[in-house]
Amino acid sequence: MLEKWFEGALWSSRLFILLPVIFSMIGAIALFVIASVDIYHVASYTIDVYVNHLHPKDFHEKVVGDIIGAVDLYLIAVVMLLFSFGLYELFISNIDAAENSESSKILQIHSLDQLKDKLAKVIVMVLVVSFFKRVLHTTYGSPLELLYFAGAILALALGLYFLHKGGDHR
Template structure:
């Protein structure tokens, strides 16, 4: 029974390598989002230069530029979520990343427990939601004082959420 148990445990332990699939595809997704967001920002910059050189300022141009840049920031943050997820899964299930442990600048990417991975992901996801909220607010019109009150309440709830999210941090 000893050889069967060893074979089974070895096989079971080897199945952890399937975690490489989400690691690799999360990394590919992150790179794709970084590229898409960068191209979006480049296009906004090119359009801005064109608008100012030709002196043709369309109505609500500034709001459009701010909305597109916020959209790109949103994509960058989602890419960061994918990167954290990818690094965290790799470090938790496969191996420590030697290059990261030697580097002083990459402490944020070092994950030592599943709870630590969840905390880091949750904080970045909350920031994605904050940026998405800000993007939607830019394109919202307020027709009554009650709607403005709801808007103020949403900002207060967001501020309280961010306060409690960072309250337990060491910084």
């Protein structure tokens, strides 16, 4: 009887996973809202510049940098979303609405390895976007710095190639 009670309590303790599921979802929603507000501000700024016939210095760099920053936030929100769905499906229950849906199966997670692979791919994309954003605001003073930049792009391209080559392409 003690064994049955202990096993029931142990099995029920998996419900603590609901905390990271809920708060990851809240974090994802917050990031989606923040990124959307950032895009709205960029659009407002762009309209203001063109309506008033202004052309501030570094206008294009600022707009592109801000948009890339918002894309970065969207990707991080997707990581949080995948994490939330994955934990729920792995520890609590399959999501019936997702199983019966004819839309993308990207949010269906059936193993911890599958969750890690999906998260890793999105995290790599976050790093690529962050790298791109930093590159926009970098000045190069010597040919050696340009060579380092080219090497970083090559390393990034190789990483993306091997990440794509090793995946199941879902």
